[in-house]
Amino acid sequence: MSELVERALGGDRRALARLLSLVEDSEAQAREIIPRIYGLTGRAHIVGITGAPGSGKSTLVGRMARAYRQRGLSMGIVAVDPSSPFTGGALLGDRIRIQPPSGDPRLFVRSMASRGRLGGLARGTTRVVQVLDACGYERILVETVGAGQSEVDIARAAHTTLVLQVPGAGDHIQTMKAGILEIADILVVNKADQQGAAQMVALLEAMLSLDPRRHSQTDDAVWTPPIIRTVATADQGTDELVDTIERHVTYLRRSGAIRELERARIAEELCAILREELLARALAELGAARFAQAVARVAAREADAYSVVAEWLAGSASTGVERRT
Amino acid sequence: MGERPIRVLIAKPGLDGHDRGARVIARALRDAGMEVIYTGLRQTPEMIAEAALQEDVDVVGLSVLSGAHMALVPRVADLLKQEGLGHVLLLVGGIIPEDDAEALRRVGVRGVFGPGTSTEAVAAFIREALGAATTG
Numbered sequence: 001m002s003e004l005v006e007r008a009l010g011g012d013r014r015a016l017a018r019l020l021s022l023v024e025d026s027e028a029q030a031r032e033i034i035p036r037i038y039g040l041t042g043r044a045h046i047v048g049i050t051g052a053p054g055s056g057k058s059t060l061v062g063r064m065a066r067a068y069r070q071r072g073l074s075m076g077i078v079a080v081d082p083s084s085p086f087t088g089g090a091l092l093g094d095r096i097r098i099q100p101p102s103g104d105p106r107l108f109v110r111s112m113a114s115r116g117r118l119g120g121l122a123r124g125t126t127r128v129v130q131v132l133d134a135c136g137y138e139r140i141l142v143e144t145v146g147a148g149q150s151e152v153d154i155a156r157a158a159h160t161t162l163v164l165q166v167p168g169a170g171d172h173i174q175t176m177k178a179g180i181l182e183i184a185d186i187l188v189v190n191k192a193d194q195q196g197a198a199q200m201v202a203l204l205e206a207m208l209s210l211d212p213r214r215h216s217q218t219d220d221a222v223w224t225p226p227i228i229r230t231v232a233t234a235d236q237g238t239d240e241l242v243d244t245i246e247r248h249v250t251y252l253r254r255s256g257a258i259r260e261l262e263r264a265r266i267a268e269e270l271c272a273i274l275r276e277e278l279l280a281r282a283l284a285e286l287g288a289a290r291f292a293q294a295v296a297r298v299a300a301r302e303a304d305a306y307s308v309v310a311e312w313l314a315g316s317a318s319t320g321v322e323r324r325t
Numbered sequence: 326m327g328e329r330p331i332r333v334l335i336a337k338p339g340l341d342g343h344d345r346g347a348r349v350i351a352r353a354l355r356d357a358g359m360e361v362i363y364t365g366l367r368q369t370p371e372m373i374a375e376a377a378l379q380e381d382v383d384v385v386g387l388s389v390l391s392g393a394h395m396a397l398v399p400r401v402a403d404l405l406k407q408e409g410l411g412h413v414l415l416l417v418g419g420i421i422p423e424d425d426a427e428a429l430r431r432v433g434v435r436g437v438f439g440p441g442t443s444t445e446a447v448a449a450f451i452r453e454a455l456g457a458a459t460t461g
Contacts, residue, residue, distance in 0.1 A: 014409050017381040025329040088330055089355040095376060096365035102375040109379055113330070113360045 005036045008135055013108065019131055020110055024124035027276065034127060037134035042262070044076070044133040045249050048154035050144040050183075051164025056190040057143050058097035059232040060164065060241075065100065065107060067242045068139055074106035076137035078129060080122050082145050083113040090114070094143060108137060114145055121145075121153045126269060129157065155183035156268050159261055160248045162241075164188045165204065167196030181207065184225050186244055192229035192237065201227055223251050282316060331359040331455060333384040336373045337366050338401065341391035346418060350386065353444030354451070370397060374404035377413060384451055389419040395428065402433040414454050418442070 004022075007015035022029040049057050061077060068075045079094035090113035100109045110132075112122045121144060132140050144154050155161045163184035181187070181204075189200050204227050226244055230237030252258040283291065294312075297303045335351045337344050344366050351363045362380050364372070377385050385405065387398060398417055405413055416436040417429060426437040436450055 014378055017379055021329070021381045083360075084355065087356055087358040089358045090330075090360045091351055091355045092360060092362045093365075095362060099365075100372075100375070102369065102371040109376075111362050111380055115330075 001032055002036065005033060008131070009037070009040070011105070011135075013105065016108065016131070016135055017110075020128050023127040023131055024112065024122070030124070030127050034130060037131060040134040041130050042133065044129075044137055044140045045160070046129060046133075046140045046142060046158045047245060048142045048144065048158030048161045049164065050154050050161070051146060051188075051190075052166070053146045055146070055164040055166045056230075056232045057146060057164055058094040060188070060190060060230060060238075061094070061141050061143050062098040062100070063230075063232050063235050063238040064141060064242060065098065065109075067238050069104065069107060071242070073138045074136065075108070076129075076132035076135075076140040077107075077109040077143070078112060078125060078132070078140065079109070079143040080112045080114055080125060080145050083115050085116065088115070106137075108132065121157060126157055156265055159252060159258060160185045160245055162186045162188050162245075164190050165200055166191045167194045167200045185223065185248055186241070187225050187227045188230055188241065189227060190230045190232055193231045193234070197229065201229065223248065223255075223257075282312065285316060286312060331384065331451065332362070332380060332382040333359050333386060333451070334362045334364065334373070334377050334380060334382045335386045335388065336364045336368045336376065337388050338368050338370055338373060338397040339389055339391045339393045340367060341389075342366060343390050344388070346390065347386075347388035350388070350418060350444055350447060354386075354448055357445075357448035359448070359451070370400040370404055373401050374408055374410070377405060377410055378408045382413060383455055384414045384416065386416045386418060386447075389417060389421075392420075394419060394421055395425055398429055398434060399432045406433070414451065416447070416451075418447075 004015050004019055008019045019033060023033055049061060051057050058079065061079070065075050065077060077098065077100075079092070079098065081090055081092045081094060083090040092111035092113060094111055095109060098109060100107055110128065112125060112128065114122045115124075121142070125142065129140055129142060142154065142158060161183050163181060163186075165187065167189070187204050187208075189197055189204070191197070208225060208227075228237060228241045228244055230241055232238070252261065294303075294308045298305055298308060333354055335347055335354070337347050347363070351361045354361045362376065362382065364376050368376075373385065373387070385401070387394075387401060389397060394417065402415055405411060405415065411433070414436075415434050416438065417434050418438040420440060421429070421437050426434075429437060435454060436447075438447060
């Protein structure tokens with residue numbers, strides 16, 4: 001394992017690809033690998049991209065990757081697509097549009113299946129990003145599944161979140177719905193050559209003018225999400241978008257907001273790992289038979305789910321919740 | 326490790342624009358529970374080998390209908406070996422004359438599937454070949 005880590009950190013792309021699989025596939029392997037690389041993370045700037053299916057995320061990602069490479073920055077891309085809840089299979093098609101050129105050692109594209117996770121990211125996405133970060137990729141683009149309305153996960157995983165909109169998608173009420181637009185650091189109206197683009201920009205501007213931004217907590221330096229028009233298929237607006245992202249990078253670093261983002265992300269990560277470990281321990285302690293019994297009792301309306309869990313926790317040695325208080 | 330789904334790259338090297346077969350097989354393997362990375366039309370052998378490396382796939386399936394398989398497939402096989410991916414299960418689908426199929430097997434292609442092959446047969450072939458590789 002440590003040899004593989006050394007090779008990946010030394011620039012061996014085959015080793016990096018293997019390492020990404022290992023952290024993606026199992027908690028146990030991640031638990032061994034992450035401690036070996038964690039000290040090297042925290043250097044990359046992570047950009048998340050979300051938006052409805054068909055809004056042009058992958059095409060735009062491909063354009064941005066080229067623009068960043070021209071600026072001399074190395075680039076990791078993580079593209080997440082959904083897994084089938086029935087078969088566990090997935091069709092990962094983001095490379096079709098990203099079209100990464102071959103023979104560039106400082107560009108690395110990895111497709112991930114969501115493997116049952118909701119919220120637009122896969123369970124292993126954070127860990128995959130950490131490995132790319134440790135291996136020296138300076139900008140990491142994370143493209144979400146693209147469900148469109150509930151993908152707030154990305155805002156926690158990324159430093160800069162782009163939300164893609166397209167002309168003709170929805171009305172006033174859609175843009176007023178909570179969630180997806182509020183997570184945007186930069187709003188992108190893609191397919192801006194199509195009819196309705198001006199209306200979409202106007203709609204977003206109106207919405208932004210009403211919305212006290214979460215970034216305005218800091219008094220002096222306030223980031224107001226700009227609206228950028230792009231035509232990804234024709235490579236229009238790409239440079240302006242990359243400029244804007246880089247302005248956000250500067251803003252986050254100068255204002256110190258990046259430290260708060262990091263802390264919030266780390267708190268989230270700690271809770272996620274704690275949740276998994278406690279659950280695994282509690283289930284192991286209970287055993288499958290007692291668990292099945294409880295399911296049957298609740299199904300027969302002999303007990304309710306809250307009471308059953310309270311009973312378990314009261315008698316639990318491994319979670320220790322009741323004992324220590 | 327049992328939880329890792331089989332990862333497959335489906336690619337269309339060369340210049341013909343007929344990707345129906347590739348899309349059908351990509352979908353069928355997805356329905357068979359595999360993670361299928363589909364890279365689309367007009368891929369160079371270099372792009373295919375690079376994608377196979379970055380995506381850490383177990384299988385590379387090439388769809389060639391242009392008749393250029395003797396030029397394209399051995400090149401992909403070579404590049405995979407150069408990248409240290411000689412263990413990856415290399416499959417070819419398309420209209421491949423039997424003599425050519427033999428020649429392709431000699432350069433490392435493990436399965437050649439002609440028109441009319443059922444998608445179930447391809448999925449079963451992959452499972453068996455990979456099962457044998459991991460247990461043996």
